[in-house]
Amino acid sequence: MKINKIILSFISALAILISTSVVSFAKVVGDKIVLGAAISLTGKYSSNGVHTQNGYNLAVERINSMGGVKVGGKTYKFDIIYYDDESNPKRAAQLAERLISQDGVEFMLGPYSSGLTKAIAPVTEKYGVPMVEANGASRSLFTKGYKYLFAVLAPANLYLDVAIETAVELNGGKPVRIAQAFEQDAFSQDVRLGILDAAKRTGSEIIIDDKLPKELNDMAATLVKVKQMKPDVLVVSGHTKGALTAIRQIAEMKVDVPMLAMTHCDAAKLSKQHGKNSQYALCASQWHKSLTYKDKFFGTGMKYAKDFEKKFKYDPPYQSAESSAALLVFKDAFERANSFDKKKVRDALAATNMQTFYGNIKFAEGGQNVDKPMVLFQVMCDDSGKCENKVVAPLKWASAKLIHPIPKWSER
Amino acid sequence: MNKNLILYAIILVFGLAAPFIFPAFKVQLSILCVLIILAVTWNIQGGEMGYNSFGNILFYGLGMYLCASVQVGMFFPLAEWTESGGEKTFVHTPLQFFQGMAVGLIVAAVVPTIVAGLIGYSILGLRGHYFAICTLGLGVAAGEISGGIEIIGAGQGFTTPPFPNVGGLEARGEFFYFCSFFALVLAFITIRAIYSTRFKLILNAIRDNEDKAEAMGIETMKYKIIGWMVSAFFCGLAGGIMGGLVGYIDSTDVAFDGREMGVFMVLMAILGGKGTLWGPIIGATVFHIFKEGFWTFFLGWQYVALGVLIVVIVIYFPEGIMGWLREKYPERFGEVIDEADRKAQVELK
Numbered sequence: 001m002k003i004n005k006i007i008l009s010f011i012s013a014l015a016i017l018i019s020t021s022v023v024s025f026a027k028v029v030g031d032k033i034v035l036g037a038a039i040s041l042t043g044k045y046s047s048n049g050v051h052t053q054n055g056y057n058l059a060v061e062r063i064n065s066m067g068g069v070k071v072g073g074k075t076y077k078f079d080i081i082y083y084d085d086e087s088n089p090k091r092a093a094q095l096a097e098r099l100i101s102q103d104g105v106e107f108m109l110g111p112y113s114s115g116l117t118k119a120i121a122p123v124t125e126k127y128g129v130p131m132v133e134a135n136g137a138s139r140s141l142f143t144k145g146y147k148y149l150f151a152v153l154a155p156a157n158l159y160l161d162v163a164i165e166t167a168v169e170l171n172g173g174k175p176v177r178i179a180q181a182f183e184q185d186a187f188s189q190d191v192r193l194g195i196l197d198a199a200k201r202t203g204s205e206i207i208i209d210d211k212l213p214k215e216l217n218d219m220a221a222t223l224v225k226v227k228q229m230k231p232d233v234l235v236v237s238g239h240t241k242g243a244l245t246a247i248r249q250i251a252e253m254k255v256d257v258p259m260l261a262m263t264h265c266d267a268a269k270l271s272k273q274h275g276k277n278s279q280y281a282l283c284a285s286q287w288h289k290s291l292t293y294k295d296k297f298f299g300t301g302m303k304y305a306k307d308f309e310k311k312f313k314y315d316p317p318y319q320s321a322e323s324s325a326a327l328l329v330f331k332d333a334f335e336r337a338n339s340f341d342k343k344k345v346r347d348a349l350a351a352t353n354m355q356t357f358y359g360n361i362k363f364a365e366g367g368q369n370v371d372k373p374m375v376l377f378q379v380m381c382d383d384s385g386k387c388e389n390k391v392v393a394p395l396k397w398a399s400a401k402l403i404h405p406i407p408k409w410s411e412r
Numbered sequence: 413m414n415k416n417l418i419l420y421a422i423i424l425v426f427g428l429a430a431p432f433i434f435p436a437f438k439v440q441l442s443i444l445c446v447l448i449i450l451a452v453t454w455n456i457q458g459g460e461m462g463y464n465s466f467g468n469i470l471f472y473g474l475g476m477y478l479c480a481s482v483q484v485g486m487f488f489p490l491a492e493w494t495e496s497g498g499e500k501t502f503v504h505t506p507l508q509f510f511q512g513m514a515v516g517l518i519v520a521a522v523v524p525t526i527v528a529g530l531i532g533y534s535i536l537g538l539r540g541h542y543f544a545i546c547t548l549g550l551g552v553a554a555g556e557i558s559g560g561i562e563i564i565g566a567g568q569g570f571t572t573p574p575f576p577n578v579g580g581l582e583a584r585g586e587f588f589y590f591c592s593f594f595a596l597v598l599a600f601i602t603i604r605a606i607y608s609t610r611f612k613l614i615l616n617a618i619r620d621n622e623d624k625a626e627a628m629g630i631e632t633m634k635y636k637i638i639g640w641m642v643s644a645f646f647c648g649l650a651g652g653i654m655g656g657l658v659g660y661i662d663s664t665d666v667a668f669d670g671r672e673m674g675v676f677m678v679l680m681a682i683l684g685g686k687g688t689l690w691g692p693i694i695g696a697t698v699f700h701i702f703k704e705g706f707w708t709f710f711l712g713w714q715y716v717a718l719g720v721l722i723v724v725i726v727i728y729f730p731e732g733i734m735g736w737l738r739e740k741y742p743e744r745f746g747e748v749i750d751e752a753d754r755k756a757q758v759e760l761k
Contacts, residue, residue: 041712084711089569090666093658094439097585102436115569119660122574126584140497140568184559184567184663186497193496211560211567214664 028340032079033069035330036105038095038120040112043087044214047240048267048319052112052135054312055323056080062297062307063327069334076334078327085111089119096123105129106342109326112319113239114138114156114186121149130346132329134322138190142366149367150349152325152358154374156187157194159284160235162376162393163261164198167233170404179208179231179257181222181246183238188212191237191263191284207231216241223255233259243268243283251277251409258405261376266317271379271387279381280406287318287358288375288391290399297328298357325358378402424597431589438585442657444700445592449599449650450673451680451692453643456603458678459686460612461639462619463536467547468647469674470554471528473667475520475648476655477564480572482519483512483656490563497568506576513656517591520652521645528644532637539622548670555668570661588657595653599646600693606642607689615639619687683725685732694733 028034037056040049057080063069064077081103085092092111099105100123108124110117110133117136121144124131130148137156141149167176180195182188192209199206207229210222216238226234234257236246243264250260251274265271265283289305298304304324308316329352334340337348353362359372375397381387390400431438450472457465484493488502504512535546559567575584606612614635617625626632651667661667668674676699684695706717729736738745 042715082711084707084714088665088669088672089660089662090654090658090669093660094443097439101438101585115660115662115665118569118571119658119662119666122571122659126575127581138497138568140499140571143499144501144571182567186568186662189567190497213556214559 028076029079031068031074031076033076033107033334033340034103034105035078035080035107035109036083036096036099036103037080037109038083038085038092038099038111038116040087040116041082041084043085044241045087045112045116045239048135048264049087049112051267051317051319052323053082054308055134055316055320056109056327058308058311058320059297059324059327062324063331066297069331071334071338071340078331080109081105085116087113087116089115092116093119093123096120100124100127100129106340107131107330107345109323109330110134110136110151114141114190117141117149118186121146124148128342128346130333130342130349132326132333132349134326135319136187138186139193140186140190142364142368144366146367148346150329150352150363151368152329152361152372153286153322153369154372155368156190157197158374159191159194159263160237160261161194161198162374163235163259163282163284164195164202164204164233166376166393166402167259167404168202168204170402171232175203175205176232177229178204178206178233178235179222179226179229180206180235181208181210181212181219181238182236183212183216183242184214185239187239188237188242188263191235195235212238212242216245218249219245220249220253223249223253226257227253227255231257233257233261235261237263240264240268243270244273247274247278247281254409256406256408260406264317265377265379266315266389267319269314269317271381271389272315275387276381276385276412278379279387279412280403281379282392282402283377283379283389285318285375285377285389286372287321288377288389288397289316289321290391291359291375291397293355293357293359295328295354295356298324301357304357321358325356325361328356328358329354329361427593427597430593431586435582435585438582438589439657440700440704442585442589442592442653444697445589445596446650446654446657447676447680447700448693448696449592449596449646450677451684451696452599452603452689453646454677455681455686455688455692456615456639456643458681459688459692460607460615460619461636463539463636464544464678465547465640465643466544466670466674466678467531467550468643468677469551469668469670470531470547471524471644471647472651472654472673473551473554473558473663473669474524474527475651476661476667477558477570478523478648479513479516479520479652480570480655480661481564482516483509483573486512486515494563494565494568494570498565498571504573504576506578509573509576512573513591517649517652521649524644524648524651525641528641529637532640533633536633536636536640551668551670551674555664555670558668559663565661567663569663569666572655572659572661574659575656588653591653592650592657595646595649599649602642602646604689611635611638679722679725682732683729685734685736685738688732688734691732691734698733 039053060078068075068077083095108131112135114136125146132150134152139155139157182192208225243262261282263284270278289301291301333348337344362371364370376393377389377391380390391397392402457463487508618632680696680699681692685691706714710717
């Protein structure tokens with residue numbers, strides 16, 4: 001049986017290959033603090049993955065060029081190891097393990113989307129690796145008792161319930177009829193829970209409650225029902241693809257609805273891609289450039305937007321802004337901990353209380369940011385067809401008045 | 413025979429020692445074991461029986477959900493565990509965790525086997541492309557359906573019970589590695605045993621000419637179903653282990669992941685050489701190493717690199733690595749070529 005020889009040599013070759021490929025980085029190499037991140041560079045979240053990565057990169061560059069991080073009297077610079085998680089939770093969990101046990105990373109940045117964060121959090125928790133994440137908003141992330149997870153964003157169930165309340169208010173305090181369609185993923189389903197809560201609170205009725213597939217290219221079935229049943233509010237959430245699909249088909253099918261509430265309008269660059277068709281869409285956002293928060297690295301939101309645009313040639317969606325903020329949080333925590341001990345850094349993170357251009361950041365027990373409200377903006381277009389996102393709620397930051405109800409297609 | 417035993421002993425020792433020799437690679441090694449199980453069991457249909465099944469992912473996903481559900485459901489109300497994307501948290505004691513896992517794995521293996529029997533009875537009458545397309549639909553449908561079942565988390569996904577706090581940091585990785593390694597050993601022994609009986613010859617007869625096999629009095633349907641049930645048993649087991657290892661089950665991306673796992677298992681078997689015992693094992697290993705390498709060194713181009721690999725396989729190694737080796741060194745595979753006889757044949761032509 002000579003075949004044994006082949007198999008044996010194969011196994012030994014494998015053993016040699018594995019043992020030579022062990023490359024171990026330390027968490028801090030020379031003057032570098034190495035952070036790890038699994039990002040969706042391919043797959044269904046790839047556009048948002050890139051927004052996230054751009055946000056991280058811009059902040060790393062800015063912090064490094066403005067003096068870096070001072071720990072124990074020495075100056076360190078940030079560096080990030082990226083892997084592509086292919087928008088797949090299985091892959092993300094595996095990469096987190098790899099970043100920590102093979103690459104020796106001791107501090108992590110979050111991936112894009114709630115589902116992937118849900119897959120990574122148990123791993124970082126097990127190893128006691130602090131993770132500051134900027135794109136996992138699902139409420140269930142913050143009720144698991146994770147000690148090493150910190151999110152700079154508000155939980156997903158808060159995204160659109162303001163929209164329902166506004167609709168009720170504009171309806172003279174009377175309950176409204178809601179039609180909703182959500183992608184079948186952790187984030188969108190959490191937004192749905194928020195709507196259910198809001199509907200209960202206001203006594204509103206949900207007349208259409210559809211689930212959209214993950215590869216979201218068509219929601220005509222839902223829109224046909226909307227046309228028939230004439231709800232007061234249509235709520236759609238399904239990441240970037242959901243926003244694009246909704247606007248495209250609503251315009252194609254000329255669906256009239258008094259209020260259209262969505263998520264991910266800015267990440268989908270709706271106002272640019274669909275121009276006037278996207279007009280009047282109401283969007284939940286973690287951040288808007290016109291908000292008046294400030295910090296010394298990026299200045300104001302406007303300044304951040306300008307710097308971002310200069311480097312990446314597009315207007316920053318909130319996904320980028322919150323990702324940049326995650327780095328600011330890490331820097332602040334390292335300096336306050338004055339150490340690279342994971343436990344100490346974790347404690348410093350838990351005690352974070354700061355303002356960034358993105359908003360105030362203060363973590364609750366569960367790790368979610370409780371000091372930053374959501375904003376709603378509406379896509380508004382001028383006569384020349386140029387469209388812009390304008391904040392309409394909460395009133396404190398509103399730069400325009402909400403247009404309600406949305407004019408009928410026949411009157412536009 | 414003795415030599416064989418030595419070889420197996422070496423592999424076994426290597427497998428048992430692997431997580432200690434390469435402590436940082438435990439997760440990859442566990443996944444490798446799972447991939448090998450999937451490839452080897454796919455080979456029963458695709459390689460030996462000539463039925464290209466894209467549906468084995470169904471059993472894998474089923475096993476994953478079943479194992480996690482049983483593990484939770486044995487001790488806590490499952491509906492509350494998954495409600496609102498798993499907001500409520502119950503904590504398993506170590507004993508509960510391992511008991512749940514053990515029972516869960518048994519269920520994860522047995523139920524898909526029964527399902528395979530039932531489905532097999534109704535669709536294994538289809539042949540060729542029709543069977544392939546039908547099974548492709550099975551996986552896709554299962555993904556969509558499970559994404560709508562609230563009690564297993566629906567679109568929110570299902571967070572499996574976290575590993576209890578015993579035995580330090582390395583315990584979790586070691587536990588899942590040994591689970592998957594033993595599942596692999598079990599799968600290998602079973603399949604090797606099956607292949608040494610008449611069963612394999614019948615499968616091959618079905619592949620080569622099903623009508624003739626039937627005409628010879630073989631109840632092909634029975635053997636096709638049994639073959640599929642064997643695959644389902646191990647796919648379910650592998651799925652159950654993988655669910656615990658990943659820690660988060662998503663309907664279409666983790667469990668019924670036909671786009672990745674479903675295709676990879678076919679690819680690995682073909683790469684190694686379908687219709688051989690060792691082919692899928694070697695194929696899975698090579699594939700896993702290449703994939704990890706591409707994903708590290710060609711970030712952004714990894715799918716291009718993977719695509720090139722597939723093209724190279726199809727063009728240069730249509731019979732897979734084992735097939736290629738067999739052609740090159742037939743004598744090493746026990747095929748004796750009598751030089752004089754060969755020459756005589758050439759001259760005859």
